[in-house]
Amino acid sequence: MATDIRNVSKVFSKTTALHSINLSINDGEFVAILGPSGCGKTTLLRLLAGFDSPSEGEIYMNGQCVSEKNKTTPPEKRNIGMVFQSFALWPHMNVKEHIRFPLLHHQFVKKEMKANPEKRIEEVLQIVNLQSFSHRMPHELSGGQKQRVALARAIAPKPALLLMDEPLSSLDAELRMDMRREIQQLHRITGATIIYVTHDQEEALAMADKIVVMNNGKIEQFDTPQQIYYNPRTEFVAKFVGKANMIEGIWCDEITFEPFGTSTPIQWKNIRVESQLKEKNLCPVRPEQFSVSDSAEGFPGEVMTVQFQGKEIHYSIKTELGLLTIHEDALKKPFRVGDHVSIMLKQPSMRNEYAKTSALSLN
Known part of the structure; x- marks a missing residue:
């Protein structure tokens, strides 16, 4: 999903979290938003998700305005998936049920997937390598397995835009390396646009097509990792x-x-x-x-x-x-x-x- 952010600012009380952000993201790109704590990267992701509206400026997705001053299209009416830092798994649902849920409720799921969700569930389980864990409950899974479930739930309805908010920060170093490779593979398989928030420069350099470096609510540089x-x-x-x-x-x-x-x-x-x-x-x-x-x-x-x-x-x-x-x-x-x-x-x-x-x- 092509995404354009035009002169977007966000003010909380007397604090300006974002200053006139301009950014164009092409369809299918993997873009990392990189910066220290408090730089505004999560605020920007929340605006893209539709959890907040900008104080100034507009956000366009595939040419349609989805956010402007004090007005925003809610998350369920955007063709997006979201992966949270805390996994956000439901304790009463097993792995398979987590994947089935968005197939039944996501607004943009294609008719054939809604008619035959089991086929898509098996595809997704194979993509994230959780076939043998489909009936496990969240408390029976390791940290890496929980993150795979969160990824599986997000990609199941084939969203055009996948938003990730520091999804690997709670994992140990070895698991983070493994999950980097899996997220890159997911990007190749799904073809979705990915916007990935992180404070870890190694993650951004290793995974992204382009990196947005932010500081104090402003974009310092938007370029390829090499540049x-x-x-x-x-x-x-x-x-x-x-x-x-x-x-x-x-x-x-x-x-x-x-x-x-x-x-x-x-x-x-x-x-x-x-x-x-x-x-x-x-x-x-x-x-x-x-x-x-x-x-x-x-x-x-x-x-x-x-x-x-x-x-x-x-x-x-x-x-x-x-x-x-x-x-x-x-x-x-x-x-x-x-x-x-x-x-x-x-x-x-x-x-x-x-x-x-x-x-x-x-x-």
Whole structure:
């Protein structure tokens, strides 16, 4: 379902939760709304679901206005499905009954599915791999199985738009990884438009076709995961997605940056960043773009913390440029707290080459 959000604002009492949001989502896209707690992402999802109406602006679905100031089409009259953070399963219904319920009551269910709901129930059970659990009650299911039931209930009537509000936040790390794959598979099978709210940047980067990064009720950037990561447009996006080190300095030309505060002058060449960051004399450097060694090249630093992460070692290093976060390959020589090291920017930057070619392909 194609969805257009036009100049939407939402005010609660004296608090403005959303500021003039404009967003166009194409039919069949998987869009993640990413941001910290309180940024307005759940408020936006509630407006899309029809639980609230905007204070200003309009929302269109497939060309029809479904929300405007103080007026909204209720959820049951929109061709949507919803997956909640808390699963929201009914304790008196088994798995099969959860899937049957929307087939009998959803307004947009096709006649053939209403006439033969058992066929669709079996299809959905197979999609979510719950065939052998069809008669289990919610209290007899694990967390991952409960989430599959919530997904099955949402997709059973074949909604054109599937809304998900942090559906994996209550699961452990391993289950979250498994469910990411299953949700991606659901998207391929159903072809529905998915709008997925999360505060987890890894989820958004791994699953979405496009990401909306929100902060303080505003959209900071709406782009592909690759562009969000490699070519952030604002300081907030650079810090929030991928935890970039923000280096202060001066731009000598369009692609040459000279950091402030080093004992000997340093120039980084072939750096491409957005103009908004250049205007602030900033250069975002991802943790994996620095290299650490005990050679004399680069600029000096002292290792403050070391965190082993399997394939990587995460260092925090005190330097002339401030405290830097650096990720190194675990197979390289490890350093310990207190070691004095040398730091260099890896050249050429893979990020910049990707950003350049990706930007060309999008134009």
